[in-house]
Amino acid sequence: MTKKLLYAAQMTAFDKDGNINLDGIRALVRYNIDVNKVDGLYVCGSTGEAFMLNTDEKKQVMKTVYDEANGAIDLVAQVGSLNLKEAKELAKYATDLGYPKLSAVTPFYYNFTFEQIKNYYNEILKDVDNKLLIYSIPALTGVALTTDQFAELFENPKIIGIKYTNADFYLLERVRNAFPDKLILSGFDEMLLPALALNVDGCIGSTYNLNAPRVRAEMDAFEAGDIEKARELQHISNDMITDLIANDIYPTLKLVMKHLGVDAGVVKKPMSQPTPEMEAGAKAIYEKYFKN
Numbered sequence: 001m002t003k004k005l006l007y008a009a010q011m012t013a014f015d016k017d018g019n020i021n022l023d024g025i026r027a028l029v030r031y032n033i034d035v036n037k038v039d040g041l042y043v044c045g046s047t048g049e050a051f052m053l054n055t056d057e058k059k060q061v062m063k064t065v066y067d068e069a070n071g072a073i074d075l076v077a078q079v080g081s082l083n084l085k086e087a088k089e090l091a092k093y094a095t096d097l098g099y100p101k102l103s104a105v106t107p108f109y110y111n112f113t114f115e116q117i118k119n120y121y122n123e124i125l126k127d128v129d130n131k132l133l134i135y136s137i138p139a140l141t142g143v144a145l146t147t148d149q150f151a152e153l154f155e156n157p158k159i160i161g162i163k164y165t166n167a168d169f170y171l172l173e174r175v176r177n178a179f180p181d182k183l184i185l186s187g188f189d190e191m192l193l194p195a196l197a198l199n200v201d202g203c204i205g206s207t208y209n210l211n212a213p214r215v216r217a218e219m220d221a222f223e224a225g226d227i228e229k230a231r232e233l234q235h236i237s238n239d240m241i242t243d244l245i246a247n248d249i250y251p252t253l254k255l256v257m258k259h260l261g262v263d264a265g266v267v268k269k270p271m272s273q274p275t276p277e278m279e280a281g282a283k284a285i286y287e288k289y290f291k292n
């Protein structure tokens with residue numbers, strides 16, 4: 001039995017003016033390696049607020065994370081962009097830096113046809129010697145790929161798996177069994193246990209920046225056949241995720257990180273800047289779920 005993989009979705013620290021804060025990014029990476037003991041980081045994804053960054057900022061984030069991690073853990077660079085030229089440039093940049101894996105969100109907004117989506121992935125990979133995870137997140141992109149469509153994308157041998165952020169468990173079962181050798185990482189933290197039951201290889205998520213030790217214990221309990229314990233741990237995590245969402249998840253993740261000793265700055269506008277109420281909510285989350 002292979003150990004399930006735990007990846008945190010790397011946050012990007014910003015100052016109040018929306019400038020990236022490289023020291024904050026380094027501190028987050030260190031915490032994920034030293035305290036959370038994650039297997040890897042997913043860089044420049046949704047949690048990294050990457051769709052609000054320009055190309056140079058994305059490169060700075062990728063480089064900073066790569067330098068700080070210094071080979072200690074796996075790294076996945078999310079390079080997907082509606083600007084295909086940018087996606088290709090980032091794929092080359094991350095590959096040249098040494099990122100062992102890439103990922104790209106399905107192109108969104110313009111209702112692209114499947115043929116166009118397939119061309120997008122093949123174009124991104126054409127000139128780089130690297131592997132890629134499809135980032136499938138239908139709730140935000142409106143793109144819901146079918147099993148047959150995943151099969152067509154997998155005809156490109158560089159496409160090695162899926163970051164599956166989708167509540168469709170019927171599809172997950174179909175895809176898992178159709179592609180037993182592909183890497184499938186579950187993306188909804190609150191749905192990890194059912195995804196483990198369907199034999200995903202692990203998970204990538206935003207809340208693992210805070211909650212990785214509890215999630216590791218859940219995955220270990222699951223692997224050991226202690227489903228009762230895994231359920232209890234998922235239940236605590238889901239109470240915590242419910243509280244995070246109610247308090248506005250993206251800014252609150254950073255506020256809770258501050259209580260954990262890591263200054264991750266604030267989120268980038270148009271996301272909400274912290275209010276006193278939000279700060280009080282974050283403190284309560286820290287005290288309820290993380291304070292020893």
Ligand SMILES: CC(=O)N[C@@H]([C@@H](O)[C@H](O)[C@H](O)CO)[C@@H](O)CC(=O)C(=O)O
Pocket residue numbers: 009010042044045046047048140165187188189190204205206207241249
């Ligand atoms: C939309 C979003 O942020 N989804 C998160 C989840 O970790 C999510 O925050 C969590 O399950 C709470 O709903 C991840 O799937 C995204 C992610 O890993 C990333 O791209 O950064």
